[in-house]
Structure formats: structure tokens, C-alpha cells
Amino acid sequence: MNKLFNTSPNLSRRSFIVATSAAGLSVGVLNACAPSEKPVDYSQLPPNPEVNAWVHIHHDDTVTVRIARSEMGQGTVTGLSQLVAEELGCDWDKVTFEFPTPGENQRRDRVWGSFSTGGSSGIRRSHQYVREGGAAARMMLTEAAANQWDVPVSECTVEKGVISHKGSRKSARFGELVVAASKLMPPTEFKLKDSKDWIISGKSKQRLDTADKLTGALKYASDLTFPGMLNASIKDCPILGGTLKSFDASVPEAMPGVKKVLQIDNAVVVVADTWWQANSALEATPIEWDGGKLASYSSDEINALLDDGLEASETFTGNKGGDVDAAMKAAAKTIEATYNFPTQNHATMEPMNATALWTPEKCEVWCPTQNGEAALRETVTASGHPIEKCDVYKTILGGGFGRRGMSDYVGQAVKIAKEMQGKHIKLQWSREEDMLHGFYHPITKCKLKGGLDVDGNITALDIKISGQSILAALMPQALVEGADYATFQGLLPAGLSDRLEDQTLKYSFPNFHIHHAMRNPPIRPGFWRGVNLNQNTLYLESFLDEMAHAAGEDALDFRLAMLKDEPKMAAVLKAAADKGGWGSNDGKHRGLANIYGFGSYVAACAEVSINNDGTVKINKITAATDPGHAVNPQQIAAQVEGSFVYGLSAMLFGEITYKDGQPEQRNFDTYNSMRIKDMPKVETIVMPSGGFWGGVGEPTIAVAAPAVVNAIFSATGKRVRKFPINNRDLRV
Amino acid sequence: MIKLNVNGKKLDFDGDENTPLLWALREQLGLTGTKYGCGIAECGACTVHIDGQAVRSCVYPIAALEGSEEITTIEGLSKDGSHPVQQAWTELDIPQCGYCQAGMIMAVSALLKENPNATDQDIDDTITNICRCGTFARVRKGIHLAKKKA
Known part of the structure; x- marks a missing residue:
């Protein structure tokens, strides 16, 4: 297990620092016995073995759930723990968690599966096997009890960590059964609970990791110290290719x-x-x-490159139907607009950092990573040691947003530690270094053309995206004959592949073409919370608003007419519109947006006013989300609220520009982020329709900006197509 | 050697007087609850109290202290996490990644000490900390809840 968390004696209920191997030494401080019983000093007992890879239960019934995914604020640790605890049948008040190490995953034949934490996938891509892990543990504990009592397993019941047999009036606590259970053969068939029977999952449980975040007790990677540790600061060449x-x-x-x-x-x-x-x-x-060849490179050149793409005749097609050219020619009315979406830095609150120890025998790294296994691979490469001699200890992350899926800073720390053998080296990036060496949100522009018939129906839609591909830079093997299908996130047809099924377009357009002129400036792109859904939704949902206006149609009815085959999408849009006051005759200015992303259906209704200086005041956003199964509704609400901050910060302020081959923005004074004064009231409607598992950490980001931009149009009659808005006078 | 009064304890700081208070706290005094976010007093992650006032410690050199000031960090706000702001933060489950929250809590607790009836406008004018996870909606609710608990 993670050594980092084995060093603390803290065993408080809300702390995740309960340690497996140390527990036997210290759980005596907890006493789960009924008051009438004589307290047992568990410290005299050898520590319990694990029941299985997912579940460790201490003598005092404290359940430690192993979480392979990273926790960066999105609440996945709590949600996954709920799923395990639900199937296990334990007392939720006795649940805590720990992170297994990627090295241990390697040694155990990847028993915990992927450690990668991105794409709003923590729950939706591991719910099956973590629930089976909890169910298997419950079945083994029950079998152990049935064996002890010599009764049929089927007659035993489990409630809150106690197994009972009515006929013989016997009962036993989980903590007492672990040793026997751990010796049994794990089951291979599971019957998981129906979500309607959930008592822990599906409930708004408090997070498991809050308490230490309120007292300064939680150690982020940047807070770690070791005896004799030295500290490092780094300046990598800031010039592209320099x-x-x-x-x-x-x-x-x-x-x-x-x-x-x-x-x-x-x-x-x-x-x-x-x-x-x-x-x-x-x-x-x-x-x-x-500086090399790009010493004088600037945003002017990036703009020219993207403008060239907007005029290109050769493009990759992401989705098409009908005959858009013929329909456009036949249209009673056509409109055209060009939008842009800038380069953006993730700007996690905790700048990149990692601590490494290199000796001839081993290399160990402590770091905030969204992908423990990638960090381990980077450690192996940079250390020169075989994988058996390396390990990575994850901490809770001070923000991730996709940036920490990359392991560049890990490799740097290891290389420094290798030069300083036998010493723990903590490499901490300055904020300036963090701004200069991002994996930035890809930059694109988009030209949209639409055709309407005399009745105001859409007959043609052409969406041409020009700009940067993430996959071309980071995963060229994932390109398909040169095309980056991820570029079309949210706009793809169904049936391309299982992996792309969560990126499909839900509108029905009679004649349409969605295509991409790939233009890659020499900037390092990356996966930035929401990824390509952010700009694609801004382009699509703003332009559809333009078309609704051109057609003289209500923007809600206009959309619903194209969502007749998508009742779930239509339902969230209607819910956001209804609760958000759409159609009220109250003089307020509203805008709508909806999208299907990361497996969830989301929509927003924004209400804005314009300040005396012409800047926007976002008063309220009503958001609706259908994630299929909602594991923790209050944490889904937290993700929705936070998504507006991330999406609206980008819309208002987020832009990295280039001059002399390097980013011009170096810190939060020039790369601004929303403050509380900019924050609208948020009302979140969580409306799980069941039957599928959607992500919630990202999709709402995509509807934030278009809902607000459409409301700005309602307030001013002006279309915002250039981003970020900054403090522009929106009336001009 | 400079004497500092941190969380009610007299501590000796033996280092360069130009060191910002943030780094003295984190690296010399072992109080890592106060965070580095920007180094230019822009984000507020490093907020501590000096004589009850919220101060961004990343740009506050040790040399500017006389030694008698009462410095309070997140570790000293309460003994057991029971400050009204911490209670409100617990109840509303406010932190996401949590990295900015020590600074946020210190900024809010200073505001409420100065102005126990802080209005939304007071909050907008005073609380300028950055939170990239986006906890602002709950932070605002938390401030109003903390007012009731004080």
C-alpha cells in the first residue's frame, strides 16, 4: 500500500490516512464494541489480511476501500467508496480509503485495473469491477460465517457490517470474520444490487476527504518533507522548440x-x-x-494558420448526412458566422511538483498525478532502474483538470534526484514555470453556415473547424488515416466505436457536414477539462441560437424540433429551461445550451444583465444533468457548480497568447480566473433516468459559455464570437 | 534569529529576513497548511492572519514583522476544526481539491471577525481568492452559515 499514508497515526473517521499495515498497531484507539461488552485491545492482535484487493476490514470493522483512480477534487474517492460499500453491506460510517501504488498494481497483475483518471471516467469506467469487488468481499465474509455456524449461506443476512443467521440467532461482525473469509476461494459470479435498492450509493453522502482540508492537516505532494530532503526549482527553455x-x-x-x-x-x-x-x-x-526557428513566433502566425484552415477545401469529415451543398443553395435564407476558441492553461492551484529519491537500489516518487501508472513508467524511464525497483506514491491532487495526466514533471524530478543520489529531492515549479510549460487547451476557429427554409426549419448546416489536434501531438497512433476523431467530440455519429459512443451528436439535421481542417501550431496541446466538447458546444449551440433568431423561432422550440428522437436530451433541456424561467415575461435575458458529453445529458439556462460599463453580469444559471445513475447527488451538484467556474473563467478570461516564441501570460495577474463576485447563483437539477453510467466532472463546462453568450445576445442584440470576452463593452 | 509569534507559540526563525512569511511558515516552521499558489498576492492561497487581518503571506517578508504580531495560520484557527467557518465548511462539504481552502477559510474568518454581518456585497468586495475547482457557490452559502454559527 501507499507508504505515504502508512506513516500517520491519524485514524479519525473522516481521514483517509487509515493505514493497512500500521492499523494493527494502532486501531486500539477505536472501539466498535457495544457498550456492554468489554473493550477489546485490538492492538494485541495481528493485523487482518485483506478480504480482497478492494476491501480491507480491520478488527474494529473499519473498512478501507482501495481506490485506484486519483482524487483531485472531483469526489471520485467518495463515489467509488459508496459503490464498494453498497455491495459490501458495511456501515458507511466506518468507511475510509487508501490509494494502492501503481507498483503494487504491477506486481499483482493489474488487479486494480487502470489508474488513469480523466474523461469523467472514474465511476463510469470502473463501477462494474469495484462493485464486484465489494460484492465478492461480502460473499466471502458471509460464507465464512455460514461455515462457522454450519448453516446455509442463503439463510445469512448482512446489514451494516454484521452477518446474522435468524434460525440459530447467531451474528458476527465483519471484523471478526476477515481471517476466515480471506482463505476462501473468491466467487466468480456476482449478483449486484439493483439501483432501486441502494442505501449508500445514490445518496448525498458527505465526502470522505473533507476534514483534513479544513485544518491544514492534509499533506499535498508539495507539502511533503523527508529527513535531509533538498528542494529544487527549475527553468526549462520557455521558447517553443528552443x-x-x-x-x-x-x-x-x-x-x-x-x-x-x-x-x-x-x-x-x-x-x-x-x-x-x-x-x-x-x-x-x-x-x-x-530560441531556434521559432524565436520570433507569435499569435499572429497562429491566427494566420487557422484562418488558412477555415478556407481549406481539404478537410477530415467527422459527421455528415444528406447533401449539404445542394440544400444550402436551395435554402430560403442562409447565415454564416466565425467563432474562435483560444489556447488555455489548466492553472491548477497547486503548481506541478514531485519528490523523488534515487539510490542505486531503487527509485521512489511522491507526486500528484492523474495517472499513477504513467508516472511509474516515466519514473522507470528517467531513473534507468527496472520497474521492480521503482514505485510511485500518489497524494491527493491540488487540482488536475487533465494537466496531471502528463508526467513531464515526474521525469524532471527523477533526473534531478539521480544527480543527487540518496537524497529526497522535491521539485516545485513556480507559477511562472507552470504557465510557460502547459499542455494547453487546443486552439481552434470555426466557420458555420446554415440554411433555413421559408418555414424557418434548418435545411443545411456546415460546421468547419480549423485548428489544433490533441491526438496528433500526444497520441499520433490514435489518428485514423490522419483524422483526429476526438476533435469532433460531441458532434460524431453513433456506431463508430465503443470509445466514441459518448461523443455523439444528438440533434437530427437533414443535410449537414461537420469537418476539420487540421492546423497544428507548434504549441503543446493537452486534455483540458472538458476537452474538445467545450469549443464544439460553444460553436454549435451559439450558432443554433443565431439560426433560431434568423428563423424568428423560439430558441427552445427550435432545438426541441431537432431532438424528437432523443427524449433524454430533450428532457434535460426542458428541465433547465423550465426551472430557469425560459419564456417568462419578466424582462430578464436568458440563453440556453445543451449537449451530450462524457456519457451524460446536460443543459443550462443562463440569465444575465449588462453592467453600466457594458460588461456582463451573470445572475443565475440553472443546470440539468442526467448521468443515468447518480451515485452521489450532492457531489454531482458540486461538479456542476464547479464546471460553471471552469467554463466561465475560460469564457471570460482564459487565453494564452504568444510573442517571441513564448506565452505572454505568466501568472494570475495576466491569466485571470473567476472570483466569487463573478459567480452566478447556480441551481442544479440532477435527474438520473437510470440504465447507464455517465460522467459528471466535465460535460457541464461545455454548456456554460454558450448559455451565457446566448443570454448576452438576448440582452444586447450583439453576438459574442470572439473569446475570451475579458472586459469588453458588450454593447459595442 | 527572529522571534515570531505563530499560533500562540514563540518560534525562532533563523534565516534570510527577505524570506516571505509563506516560505518561513512552510519550510522553516513546518506549517504547510498555508499554500503557495502564485507568489504575487493574486490568488490568496497563502492567506494568514497578522493581528487578525487577512494578509497574503507570499509577498510579506519576515523583515516587515516586528516579532510581537500575532500570526495565525490555518493550523491555529481552532484547536479541533471547530471554528464557525470550519463548521460551516464541513456541513456544506465545500472543498473540492481543497488546495485553496486554507487561504479561503482564513480570508473568510478575517472578514467575519471584522464584519460579523457581512453582506453579499461585502463578500464580493473582500473575498478575492481564486478557486479553480469552482467552490464559490458553496463558499458564499458557507459564509452566511458561519455567520449564524458564530
């Missing part, structure tokens, strides 16, 4: 606390006693970069 030419190490070497000045690839690194010393010395270091 290299390190030279640096004068004598300056930092003369500064207090500095232990070593290093070159790692094209980066300068200062290692010192404290990070403040390391970073101050790095700031003072004279460094010359060789």
Missing part, C-alpha cells in the same frame, strides 16, 4: 543554501536547502536561451 545555450552557475552557487546547480535537458535547476532559496538563486542565474 534550447539552453548557456548559464552562469557561479551566481547561484554563491547564494545561501544552494547545494547544486544543474542542467537537465534544456532546463536549469537549482537545488538548495529550501525552495525559497532555490528559486531565488534560480531567478538570479544569468541564462541564455537559443
Whole structure:
């Protein structure tokens, strides 16, 4: 198990730091016995073995659920624990959790499956096997009890961690049965609970990881210390494709606390006693970069590249139907508009960091990662050690948003540690380094053309996206004959592949063509919370609003007419519109948007007003979500609320521009993010229709901006097509 | 050697006086609840109290302290997480990733000490901390709930 969490004696109910191997030494402080019984000193007993990979139950009935996915605020740890606890039949008040290490996963033949945490997939791509893990543990515990009592398993019942046999009036606690249960053959067939019988899942349980976040007790990776640990700050070449030419190490070497000045690839690194010393010395270091071919590259060139794509005749087709050219020619009315969506940084609150220890015998890393197994692979590569000699210990992340699916900072920490053998090295990026070395949201523009018949029905729609492909840069093997289907997220036809089924278009258009002119500027793109759904929904839902207006139709009715075959999509749109006051004659200005993304149906109704200076005031957003099964409704609401902040921060402020081959924005003073004053009231409608498992961490981001932009049109008669809005006077 | 009064304890700081309070707390005094987010007083993750006032410690050098000031960090806000703001935060399950929340809680607790009846407008004017997970809707509710608990 994760050594990091085995060092703490904290066994409080709300702490996740309950440790498996240390538990036998310390659970005596807890006492789950009935008051009439004599307290048992569990510390005298050897620790219980695990029941199976997912479930460890201590003598005192505390249940530790193993969570392979990363926790970065999205609540997956609590949701997955609920699913396991539901099938296990334990007392929810005795549930805590821990992270197995990717090294242990490797040694155990990947018993926990994938550690990758992205694409709103934590629950929707692991619910089956984690529930089976909980069910298997319950079945083994029950069989152990039945064997002890010599009664049929079928006559035993389980409730809140107690197994009972009515006929013989016998009962036993889970904690007492673990040793016997762990020796039984695991079952291979499971009957999982019907969601209508859920008592833990489907309920608005409090998160398991809140308490230590309120007192400063929770250790994020950047908070870790080890005896003799040294701290490192890094400056990698900020220029696209540039290299390190030279640096004068004598300056930092003369500064207090500095232990070593290093070159790692094209980066300068200062290692010192404290990070403040390391970073101050790095700031003072004279460094010359060789800018190379892109030394004068700027956003003007990116814009020209994307504009070229907008006019291209050769494109990749993502989805089409009918004959759009003929329909456009025959249309009674056509409209056209061009939108843009800028480069954006993830800007997690905790900048990138990792702590590494390299010795000739092993390499260990402590880091906030969304993909423990990728971090382990990076550790293996950078350390030169075989995988058996490496491991990665995950912490809770100070934000992820897709950035921490990449392991660049892990490799850097390991390489530094290899130069400083036997010492724990904590590499902490400055915010400036974090802004300069992102895996940025891809930049695109989009030209949309629509045709209407005399009755105001859509007869033709052409959506041409120009710009950057994430897969071309990060996973070229995933391209299909050069095309990046992920670029069309939310706009694809059904039936392409299982993996793309959650990215399909729900509207029915008679004649349409959705295509992509791939234009890749030399910026490193990445998966940014919501990914390509964000801009695609902004393009589609804003333009449909334009078409509804051009047709003289109500924007809700206009959409519903194209969703006749998609009752779930129509239902969330209607719910958001109804609760959001759509159609009220109250002088307020509203806008709508809906999309199917990450396996969930979402919609939003925004209500805005315009301030005296022409800036937008977002008063209220009503959001509806149908994720199929809703494992923890209050945490779904939290994700919806947070999605508006992420999506609206991007709409209002989020933009990285380039000058002299490097990002111009270096910190939150130039890369702004919403504050509480910008936050609208949010009303969340969680309307699970059952039968499927959708994600909730991302889809709502996509409807945030178009709902607001459509409301701005209602308020001003002006279409916002250029993003971010910043503090533009929207009346002009 | 400089004497600091942190969370009611007299602590010796033996380092460069230009060190920002944030890094003295985190690296010399072992109080890692106060977070580094930007280093330019923009995000508020590093907020602590100096004599009851919310201060962004990432730009506050040790040299600016006389030593007698009462410095309070998240670790010293209450002994057991029972400050009204912490109680409200628990009840509404406010943190997501939680990294900004120590600073958020310190900013809010300073506001409510100064202004126990803080209005929405007061909140908008005073609480300028960045939260990228987007807890603002619950933070606002939490502030109003904490007012009732105080």
C-alpha cells in the first residue's frame, strides 16, 4: 500500500490516512464494541489480511476501500467508496480509503485495473469491477460465517457490517470474520444490487476527504518533507522548440543554501536547502536561451494558420448526412458566422511538483498525478532502474483538470534526484514555470453556415473547424488515416466505436457536414477539462441560437424540433429551461445550451444583465444533468457548480497568447480566473433516468459559455464570437 | 534569529529576513497548511492572519514583522476544526481539491471577525481568492452559515 499514508497515526473517521499495515498497531484507539461488552485491545492482535484487493476490514470493522483512480477534487474517492460499500453491506460510517501504488498494481497483475483518471471516467469506467469487488468481499465474509455456524449461506443476512443467521440467532461482525473469509476461494459470479435498492450509493453522502482540508492537516505532494530532503526549482527553455545555450552557475552557487546547480535537458535547476532559496538563486542565474526557428513566433502566425484552415477545401469529415451543398443553395435564407476558441492553461492551484529519491537500489516518487501508472513508467524511464525497483506514491491532487495526466514533471524530478543520489529531492515549479510549460487547451476557429427554409426549419448546416489536434501531438497512433476523431467530440455519429459512443451528436439535421481542417501550431496541446466538447458546444449551440433568431423561432422550440428522437436530451433541456424561467415575461435575458458529453445529458439556462460599463453580469444559471445513475447527488451538484467556474473563467478570461516564441501570460495577474463576485447563483437539477453510467466532472463546462453568450445576445442584440470576452463593452 | 509569534507559540526563525512569511511558515516552521499558489498576492492561497487581518503571506517578508504580531495560520484557527467557518465548511462539504481552502477559510474568518454581518456585497468586495475547482457557490452559502454559527 501507499507508504505515504502508512506513516500517520491519524485514524479519525473522516481521514483517509487509515493505514493497512500500521492499523494493527494502532486501531486500539477505536472501539466498535457495544457498550456492554468489554473493550477489546485490538492492538494485541495481528493485523487482518485483506478480504480482497478492494476491501480491507480491520478488527474494529473499519473498512478501507482501495481506490485506484486519483482524487483531485472531483469526489471520485467518495463515489467509488459508496459503490464498494453498497455491495459490501458495511456501515458507511466506518468507511475510509487508501490509494494502492501503481507498483503494487504491477506486481499483482493489474488487479486494480487502470489508474488513469480523466474523461469523467472514474465511476463510469470502473463501477462494474469495484462493485464486484465489494460484492465478492461480502460473499466471502458471509460464507465464512455460514461455515462457522454450519448453516446455509442463503439463510445469512448482512446489514451494516454484521452477518446474522435468524434460525440459530447467531451474528458476527465483519471484523471478526476477515481471517476466515480471506482463505476462501473468491466467487466468480456476482449478483449486484439493483439501483432501486441502494442505501449508500445514490445518496448525498458527505465526502470522505473533507476534514483534513479544513485544518491544514492534509499533506499535498508539495507539502511533503523527508529527513535531509533538498528542494529544487527549475527553468526549462520557455521558447517553443528552443534550447539552453548557456548559464552562469557561479551566481547561484554563491547564494545561501544552494547545494547544486544543474542542467537537465534544456532546463536549469537549482537545488538548495529550501525552495525559497532555490528559486531565488534560480531567478538570479544569468541564462541564455537559443530560441531556434521559432524565436520570433507569435499569435499572429497562429491566427494566420487557422484562418488558412477555415478556407481549406481539404478537410477530415467527422459527421455528415444528406447533401449539404445542394440544400444550402436551395435554402430560403442562409447565415454564416466565425467563432474562435483560444489556447488555455489548466492553472491548477497547486503548481506541478514531485519528490523523488534515487539510490542505486531503487527509485521512489511522491507526486500528484492523474495517472499513477504513467508516472511509474516515466519514473522507470528517467531513473534507468527496472520497474521492480521503482514505485510511485500518489497524494491527493491540488487540482488536475487533465494537466496531471502528463508526467513531464515526474521525469524532471527523477533526473534531478539521480544527480543527487540518496537524497529526497522535491521539485516545485513556480507559477511562472507552470504557465510557460502547459499542455494547453487546443486552439481552434470555426466557420458555420446554415440554411433555413421559408418555414424557418434548418435545411443545411456546415460546421468547419480549423485548428489544433490533441491526438496528433500526444497520441499520433490514435489518428485514423490522419483524422483526429476526438476533435469532433460531441458532434460524431453513433456506431463508430465503443470509445466514441459518448461523443455523439444528438440533434437530427437533414443535410449537414461537420469537418476539420487540421492546423497544428507548434504549441503543446493537452486534455483540458472538458476537452474538445467545450469549443464544439460553444460553436454549435451559439450558432443554433443565431439560426433560431434568423428563423424568428423560439430558441427552445427550435432545438426541441431537432431532438424528437432523443427524449433524454430533450428532457434535460426542458428541465433547465423550465426551472430557469425560459419564456417568462419578466424582462430578464436568458440563453440556453445543451449537449451530450462524457456519457451524460446536460443543459443550462443562463440569465444575465449588462453592467453600466457594458460588461456582463451573470445572475443565475440553472443546470440539468442526467448521468443515468447518480451515485452521489450532492457531489454531482458540486461538479456542476464547479464546471460553471471552469467554463466561465475560460469564457471570460482564459487565453494564452504568444510573442517571441513564448506565452505572454505568466501568472494570475495576466491569466485571470473567476472570483466569487463573478459567480452566478447556480441551481442544479440532477435527474438520473437510470440504465447507464455517465460522467459528471466535465460535460457541464461545455454548456456554460454558450448559455451565457446566448443570454448576452438576448440582452444586447450583439453576438459574442470572439473569446475570451475579458472586459469588453458588450454593447459595442 | 527572529522571534515570531505563530499560533500562540514563540518560534525562532533563523534565516534570510527577505524570506516571505509563506516560505518561513512552510519550510522553516513546518506549517504547510498555508499554500503557495502564485507568489504575487493574486490568488490568496497563502492567506494568514497578522493581528487578525487577512494578509497574503507570499509577498510579506519576515523583515516587515516586528516579532510581537500575532500570526495565525490555518493550523491555529481552532484547536479541533471547530471554528464557525470550519463548521460551516464541513456541513456544506465545500472543498473540492481543497488546495485553496486554507487561504479561503482564513480570508473568510478575517472578514467575519471584522464584519460579523457581512453582506453579499461585502463578500464580493473582500473575498478575492481564486478557486479553480469552482467552490464559490458553496463558499458564499458557507459564509452566511458561519455567520449564524458564530
